[in-house]
Amino acid sequence: MNQKERIAKILELLQEKEKLDATELADYFQISKDSIRRDILLIVNDGLAERYRGGITLPIIKTKIEDYSKRLVINSQEKQLIAHEAVQQISTDQTIWLDVSTTVQFIAKELTKENVLIVTNSIDNAISATQVNAQQEVYLLGGYFNANSHLLHGTSLITQLANFYFDIAFIGASGINETGLFYSELEDIELKQTIIKNAKRTCVLLDSSKVRNTSNFKLDFSDIDLIITDKPLPETITAQLSEADVKIMLVKGGKK
Template sequence: MLVAERYERILQTVEEKGSVRVTELSEQFGVTEETIRRDLDHLEKERKIKRSHGGAVSVKNDKTETPYSEREVINVEEKNKIAERALDFIEENDRIILDASSTAWYMAKGLPDIPLIVLTNSMKVSMELSEKQNIQVISTGGILSPRSLSFVGPLAEYGIHMYHVDKVFFSCQGVHGAKGLSDSNELQAHVKQKMVEAGDKVHLLADHSKFNVQSFSRIATWDNIHVFITDELAKEEKYLLTEKEVDVITLYDH
């Protein structure tokens, strides 16, 4: 296969899946991981993709809010496992916030029917929890965002501001060791800011494809995050966050 043809097919794969790992591409094209890294570096220089830890993400996802139907099928295995690990932090009678991320929805699916109060701006989370008798669900209300099936805007922000919770669980599009957390959609970023402010303990849930990505709208610095649950993280990045007093939990240690 010609190098130019491999570039084209790598780009197609990244855009179709939203994100991809070096190991996956190496197996797909039958070349070394070092070759794939050089290919990704080349494509990033041409601004066709964005490099992330262990792979690459589509630049299209950084410009606009990704539809929920697309987020549901990206890195499903990793998100499910991150959600399962996050459930370990929930106890009976907790008051928690779940955002409108697909990972939070996986958490909602896995939540046992125990006494809880859940505040959310997600229609999907609300519907998932509606059949669990012991869980009281409070919806923020607000302007419905059809792409994310979530509520945003001043009313949603005010709805969160009115409450205080024990624990916050949220995700975002950009996770950067130096720049903090961000999202491509300004309205979503504002809602997540209020969520972070509302909780005693804040848990960030994000898979490897989000790391070293800086999106348009800032959400918070690492000073506001207590626990970061991810699938994998390089040792130097884990050390950096530990220095910032963030409890980093990785599913697959290097």
């Protein structure tokens, strides 16, 4: 197992246990303590974990937002299943929004419907969609470039969005609980609200690792039509979604 694969596994273990001991990790991977220290240093420097004496722990959600390319390897099978189900919601001759989300990016990798216009602020979505189909129509909104998440952002995006009406918008979230969906930045909320306002239907793609994650910025369930996930949500969250008339779709092959 090379270092990249080892780090991906460490991040998976960290999501499960929230706290990992360096000596135990060295034994787990059968490598030296110096090697595991180098792995830990990379993870901490990327802001994916906080260091304590003898190991690492999960940070609060805002500092836990992983580098975009690294997040693609976490729960990727579940994300692919969710995206596959989402693609079934798309018809020919539609205009769709694809959010900046590692789960949503799998839609771009799989979409082959004809005459679909993709609108996005994600460079990764644009590249993935056109790699699958060189003729795929993509409108990439302009703005300031964020190198970590490969997205374009800024107030100009809100202005540009006023020119579009989406048949369906696919958005992600950093977390969910009974009160709503959570995001890492206040700017995300304004952007999502504008997208939802300009969409006939809004679909949230959410893998089960996001359940109970919270942060400072929240979006309520108003005007959300569908949540696609890989594992049944807690009953208390399901009840609130039902009250808000939000449909929940569990993907085939999802975890029980």
